[in-house]
Amino acid sequence: MTVTSELPAALERIGRVELATLPTPLHQAHRLSEELGVSIWFKRDDLTGIGLGGNKVRTLEYLLADAISQGCDCLVTGAGAQSNWTMLAALTAARCGLEPFVVCYGDPVPDRGNLLLHRGIGTSIRFTGDPERSSVDGGMQELATQLRGLGRRPYVVPRGGATPVGALGYVRASLELAVQLAAIPDAPTTLWLAAGSGGTCAGLVAAAVLLRTSYDVVGVTVSRPVAEITAQVAHLATAASELIGMPVEDPTVDIRGGWIGPEYGAASPEGDRAAALVARTECVFLDPVFGAKAMAALIDACRSEQLAGPVIFLVSGGAPTLFSAAPRSAGASR
Numbered sequence: 001m002t003v004t005s006e007l008p009a010a011l012e013r014i015g016r017v018e019l020a021t022l023p024t025p026l027h028q029a030h031r032l033s034e035e036l037g038v039s040i041w042f043k044r045d046d047l048t049g050i051g052l053g054g055n056k057v058r059t060l061e062y063l064l065a066d067a068i069s070q071g072c073d074c075l076v077t078g079a080g081a082q083s084n085w086t087m088l089a090a091l092t093a094a095r096c097g098l099e100p101f102v103v104c105y106g107d108p109v110p111d112r113g114n115l116l117l118h119r120g121i122g123t124s125i126r127f128t129g130d131p132e133r134s135s136v137d138g139g140m141q142e143l144a145t146q147l148r149g150l151g152r153r154p155y156v157v158p159r160g161g162a163t164p165v166g167a168l169g170y171v172r173a174s175l176e177l178a179v180q181l182a183a184i185p186d187a188p189t190t191l192w193l194a195a196g197s198g199g200t201c202a203g204l205v206a207a208a209v210l211l212r213t214s215y216d217v218v219g220v221t222v223s224r225p226v227a228e229i230t231a232q233v234a235h236l237a238t239a240a241s242e243l244i245g246m247p248v249e250d251p252t253v254d255i256r257g258g259w260i261g262p263e264y265g266a267a268s269p270e271g272d273r274a275a276a277l278v279a280r281t282e283c284v285f286l287d288p289v290f291g292a293k294a295m296a297a298l299i300d301a302c303r304s305e306q307l308a309g310p311v312i313f314l315v316s317g318g319a320p321t322l323f324s325a326a327p328r329s330a331g332a333s334r
């Protein structure tokens with residue numbers, strides 16, 4: 001039996017709550033491909049069918065199953081006020097009967113974008129008052145201790161859902177993609193995506209090794225230094241593959257830097273231009289924090305590296321931040 005054929009059965013043994021509408025479409029981005037001179041395909045995980053969609057729905061399918069199997073009655077997680085992750089975590093936890101609690105770094109901000117959606121569903125939110133992203137980690141532990149003191153059983157998930165269990169979502173997505181790729185004429189060379197906390201990239205990297213894919217996974221960091229996210233992705237890929245009993249040792253991780261722009265969470269001029277091009281050519285809106293910056297990196301590679309296609313681009317969602325009134329660059333209109 002090949003590694004490839006063992007993988008579906010190995011994954012089946014891990015608990016999963018069905019949340020997403022799958023498979024998400026894989027389609028050619030014809031006009032963008034013409035514009036860039038490279039064949040580009042979009043894997044539409046903005047269309048996962050929960051809330052306003054996004055990659056984290058796949059992550060949550062495994063995390064929530066784990067929470068339920070541990071008998072937890074609430075979920076504690078955190079990130080920035082405009083986090084797509086916390087929004088989808090709260091939404092899906094509520095659907096699974098777990099009360100969501102969210103910790104945000106910094107001070108309270110106006111209810112826009114994801115925060116507005118949180119308010120709409122009544123998520124319990126507290127702000128750390130500290131602008132450091134890592135302040136969320138201590139805040140979550142403190143909150144979990146308080147909840148335990150009240151007799152609650154919290155499931156605590158780190159920022160981005162970046163755990164080995166969460167990374168399994170994109171191991172499974174890779175199987176879905178493999179079926180879709182079998183029906184297209186040419187084997188893709190690379191799969192590009194935005195890397196934030198790294199769980200999505202880690203699942204794809206682990207599966208790329210296990211499935212011996214034709215493509216290499218290329219992550220574009222939008223928040224952390226290249227060395228840090230490279231190590232994080234490698235660690236999560238190994239740990240996720242160990243969970244399913246198919247360990248992947250020292251996977252090769254390709255992370256591109258230089259695309260964060262002014263800072264994590266703020267739009268960049270290159271990202272805004274990339275998003276505008278994709279909207280005009282493909283009628284797809286990329287979010288300014290993740291997708292736009294990853295696309296800016298891909299466009300640059302197409303124009304400067306003579307990249308060989310076909311290329312897959314993971315459209316990972318994040319629609320609420322299109323309406324978060326994040327500072328936009330003047331480049332948006334160019």
Ligand SMILES: Cc1ncc(COP(=O)(O)O)c(C=O)c1O
Nearest residue numbers: 084196197198199200290316318
């Ligand atoms: C829209 C969107 N794309 C990409 C990512 C990056 O995923 P990861 O944190 O797993 O690297 C995120 C993370 O929240 C996201 O919200």
